[in-house]
Amino acid sequence: MLRTILNLFVFVVCVLTGGMLNGIIVKYSSAVIAPPAGFDLTTEEGLKAAMAVMEPKHFIMPFIAHALGTLVGAFLVTLFIKERKLFRALLVGFLFFLAGTYMIFILPSPLWFDALDLGLAYIPMAWIGYKLALRISK
Numbered sequence: 124m125l126r127t128i129l130n131l132f133v134f135v136v137c138v139l140t141g142g143m144l145n146g147i148i149v150k151y152s153s154a155v156i157a158p159p160a161g162f163d164l165t166t167e168e169g170l171k172a173a174m175a176v177m178e179p180k181h182f183i184m185p186f187i188a189h190a191l192g193t194l195v196g197a198f199l200v201t202l203f204i205k206e207r208k209l210f211r212a213l214l215v216g217f218l219f220f221l222a223g224t225y226m227i228f229i230l231p232s233p234l235w236f237d238a239l240d241l242g243l244a245y246i247p248m249a250w251i252g253y254k255l256a257l258r259i260s261k
Contacts, residue, residue: 133203138215141196142222145188152184170230182236189244193219197252202260209253216249 153164159176163169173181196219197212204211223245227237 130204130206134200134211134214137199137203138196138218140199141192141194141215141219143192144195145192145219148188148191149185152188156180156184167230174231174233182232186236186240186244189219189223189240190248193245193248194252194255197249198256199252201253201256208257212249212253212256213246215252216246219249220245 158164158181159173159178162173162176164173193216196215200211200215201208220241223240227241
């Protein structure tokens with residue numbers, strides 16, 4: 124029982140760590156790629172208004188945030204939880220996938236970005252995080 128509680132705690136911490144990395148990258152992404160002139164991307168309303176004028180370059184940092192957040196969460200889960208590593212790493216990817224799907228509904232973005240993001244930033248990155256952690260832990 125104690126092991127189950129500890130594994131659940133570690134899992135949640137790993138997911139939150141990946142989520143925090145995602146948030147940090149999104150928060151500071153405007154320092155890397157300037158947002159469209161005249162739009163405030165710090166609010167949901169500002170983001171919705173700017174979507175119509177955003178260029179493909181404006182979607183690079185959100186994709187990187189989603190992909191790295193998932194990768195780090197899955198990597199840490201694989202590193203710190205001893206049983207059912209692949210299942211748990213892919214579960215991290217699935218949870219991030221659900222969050223990404225939710226974002227599509229509340230923040231309309233181009234279809235090409237939605238397809239790229241949902242197709243590559245979550246489950247594949249969770250698998251890569253799993254494989255990287257296995258290599259390091261040997």
